[in-house]
Amino acid sequence: AKRDGRAHYQYYAPEMNLEMLARMHLEQRLRRAVKQGEFHLEYQPIVDMRTGTINSVEALIRWHDPEHGLISPEAFIPIAEETGLIEPLGEWILHQALTDLADIHAQGIPLCMAINISARQCINTKGISFCQTLQEALETYAISPKDVHIEITESLLIEDKPQRLQCLNTIKQLGVDIYLDDFGTGYSALSYLTKCPISVIKIDKSFIENITNKQSDVKLIRAIVMMAKNLELPIVAEGVETRQQWDFLQGLDCDYAQGYLISRPLTKAHLLPFLQQAVPF
Ligand code: C2E
Numbered sequence: 523a524k525r526d527g528r529a530h531y532q533y534y535a536p537e538m539n540l541e542m543l544a545r546m547h548l549e550q551r552l553r554r555a556v557k558q559g560e561f562h563l564e565y566q567p568i569v570d571m572r573t574g575t576i577n578s579v580e581a582l583i584r585w586h587d588p589e590h591g592l593i594s595p596e597a598f599i600p601i602a603e604e605t606g607l608i609e610p611l612g613e614w615i616l617h618q619a620l621t622d623l624a625d626i627h628a629q630g631i632p633l634c635m636a637i638n639i640s641a642r643q644c645i646n647t648k649g650i651s652f653c654q655t656l657q658e659a660l661e662t663y664a665i666s667p668k669d670v671h672i673e674i675t676e677s678l679l680i681e682d683k684p685q686r687l688q689c690l691n692t693i694k695q696l697g698v699d700i701y702l703d704d705f706g707t708g709y710s711a712l713s714y715l716t717k718c719p720i721s722v723i724k725i726d727k728s729f730i731e732n733i734t735n736k737q738s739d740v741k742l743i744r745a746i747v748m749m750a751k752n753l754e755l756p757i758v759a760e761g762v763e764t765r766q767q768w769d770f771l772q773g774l775d776c777d778y779a780q781g782y783l784i785s786r787p788l789t790k791a792h793l794l795p796f797l798q799q800a801v802p803f
Pocket residue numbers: 566581582583594595596599615638639640703704727760761762763780781782783787
């Protein structure tokens with residue numbers, strides 16, 4: 523709160539309190555939700571732009587709050603990160619995603635699964651590294667490491683924590699590829715790309731959105747794709763919603779696409795028929 527003694531102080535205070543209350547309330551509900559299992563995962567297909575085949579999906583968490591309905595992960599993941607609830611939640615996500623993946627494999631459908639992890643999950647408060655949790659989970663569900671990808675954001679790399687880099691290196695050594703998510707939105711010192719074990723870059727959807735109306739973003743995407751090619755890193759374009767965007771990206775020889783044009787995130791029940799009908803793009 524502003525404590526400069528000016529008259530407007532009184533106008534700020536109630537607002538701040540409301541925001542804090544809302545936050546605390548959300549935190550309480552989040553705690554309960556973790557206990558009561560109000561979450562489920564949806565899976566969004568990622569298509570190979572050259573062959574039109576779908577080889578992988580990204581797991582995205584959904585929270586259905588009994589009082590307030592569906593709450594966006596953009597709203598609750600940051601709070602889960604700040605409060606540490608991301609640790610139990612992150613474990614639940616990993617186990618649910620691998621349970622579903624094992625089941626899909628059991629039905630004879632080959633598929634890779636991308637799982638998002640937060641910076642805070644790398645090393646948990648008990649000092650257990652995420653790579654250990656991951657390795658155990660892969661064994662439990664008898665899933666090959668090459669069928670799982672981990673998505674991280676630049677923020678995980680930016681804060682200089684050697685333990686995290688070590689965690690990423692161990693994940694990579696397990697045979698699990700690491701994808702750099704939301705590329706272009708952080709303030710990437712580009713040296714991360716070669717210092718960290720990144721296998722694939724995901725271009726943030728905010729750039730794709732503006733392909734058809736912003737010349738500056740077109741130039742940026744071209745530059746990103748070119749750089750990735752020079753570093754021999756494949757690219758996923760996210761948030762592809764229109765045929766125009768698809769054609770533009772294909773023209774750049776982009777590798778993979780993800781977005782509403784291909785499919786919205788689907789529950790497992792809806793994913794299976796989608797994969798089986800496999801309309802090539
Ligand atoms: P993200 O990892 O960048 O995920 C992509 C987001 O873009 C998803 O939003 C997805 O539903 C949305 N999206 C996909 N295609 C399109 C499209 O064509 N147009 C538009 N407008 N949006 C599209 P979602 O599911 O709401 O997730 C938001 C963010 O929340 C994620 O961004 C990620 O940062 C976080 N998140 C979601 N699930 C998890 C999770 O399991 N663990 C962690 N740590 N974070 C998660």
